[in-house]
Amino acid sequence: MTTNLSLSHVIGIDMGGTNTSFGIVDARGEILKRGAIKTTKHESIDSYIDELYAGLEPLIKEVGGIEKIKGIGMGAPNANYYTGNIEFAPNLPWQGVIPIANLLAAKFKIPTAVTNDANAAAVGEMTYGAARGMKDFIMITLGTGVGSGIVANGQLIYGYDGFAGELGHTTIVRNNGRLCGCGKYGCLETYASATGVARTAREILETRNDDSSLRSVTLDNITSKDVFDAAIAGDIIAKEIFEYTGKMLGEAFADFVAFSAPEAIILFGGLTKSGNLILNPIREHMEKNLLKIWKGKIKILFSSLSEADSAVLGASALGWEAK
């Protein structure tokens, strides 16, 4: 973190498929100014950057001008830290390769660094959240998909090409696994994401006859929220769905531990709202599958950042090191 008082702030931008949130953050991790624009509104990346600039310019003035800002950090789908490009993101309005870091740096005239959403979350957690002081941990985001950011020796693992940390696409079911959006079968993401939970619910309800309050929802419309509400109300099948989801995650986590021996695995995203419903089976099945040297030693933690802030904070943390 900078000690240069004149460069005392960073900009964090969280680009999602639908919305983009941004903020100006100080060295203690407080978001001083906030704003948001619609990502989907812009057919061209140039008009997107223009609106982002128009939104940020007054906020920058309020904190004392661009000379106070050390850099911009952005988390975005399929963004590559090394190249500074967004590369073939299926959920964004712009096709192909977008040189987003260069475009932002040119517009704002300050250094800019980009990475994917899960890596940004890991950096945020390390700088301001549950992983403060940790040098070895794994961030797992449980949202529509399963994302991951891996920190070892105090550094994010980007890999040779900048795309390391695709743990949602490791294979958790080798035979007759579910078809994943990536084209492979049996990916962790097809079981352990919010959509995976809904898929499990549909599978169980379709193939069995047990009573369940979930049967009042049209099968095709079931969401992980429905399953959560039913489980809280005591529905046996709903609880079983979380047990199954946690088992998949726990078994996968044991393998992740064998890889990088993290101090903790930190969970973030919508599914973490289910609390112990998901945490207990994760812990149980991870422990069952760990080597003896790790049993009882690996922490599973929920992110300590508020969901509204964490994406912007995580992205902003990259801004301190942007060059």
Next chain:
Amino acid sequence: MTTNLSLSHVIGIDMGGTNTSFGIVDARGEILKRGAIKTTKHESIDSYIDELYAGLEPLIKEVGGIEKIKGIGMGAPNANYYTGNIEFAPNLPWQGVIPIANLLAAKFKIPTAVTNDANAAAVGEMTYGAARGMKDFIMITLGTGVGSGIVANGQLIYGYDGFAGELGHTTIVRNNGRLCGCGKYGCLETYASATGVARTAREILETRNDDSSLRSVTLDNITSKDVFDAAIAGDIIAKEIFEYTGKMLGEAFADFVAFSAPEAIILFGGLTKSGNLILNPIREHMEKNLLKIWKGKIKILFSSLSEADSAVLGASALGWEAK
């Protein structure tokens, strides 16, 4: 690597369960002096250290004395880089926790660093071998067991506790997997090590009736060498055994790539003697299981160090950074 000319050599020690090899190595990675002692001979660690010292002392004199030596690096089973201890190694004559780095440093009066065998091999490969210039690669040792050393951002991943990189104990078969020496079921090591190959051979020969030259060997005595010889001679079942072994490795490698996106996976150890018999199915099944962004991009290489030298070289490379 040091630029201080007076500290121009390092000592590399490879402690195995049966034998210990050692050498004095110069900055270009040449082993100038060599020696070996029996590990098993020594009931106490002190007498082991004494014989090691007696073996090395004359060699040290021949290269110009201890003031030429920057440090000692040792690769040893269950050795922990952080603590400098060998911790509960099942295949060594000494029980419990052995403070091996401190014992060596006290005896030789120079800095000493230790790590496990596979990590030492990774450091050796990075310093002198096939991974020279690489910052992101995974070393896989295919011997009696399956070991691994993972390098990211140019650094070995030791993890929070120093035990990272146990990829031989990731689960490759989740249901009805083979029982592993570690107590878990379905570990990669039970399929892809030399003993795993022999186990596959016994399973296939026992459960099927196809003709095979392997049927001339007593089932309990079959080794991976027998399977290799039979495969080279054209035996169909023997080839099938390598195909199966390579499939297990290839599927596991695809998951490893999703973790750290390495430039290459480098193979070392007895099984690599089988060359394309193992390499072709590894490549085929890894490719099948990779995300699109990595297809055709991840190198699988054999170690470029001679088997006799690599363990000592790998250990010695640690000596340059011993403190």
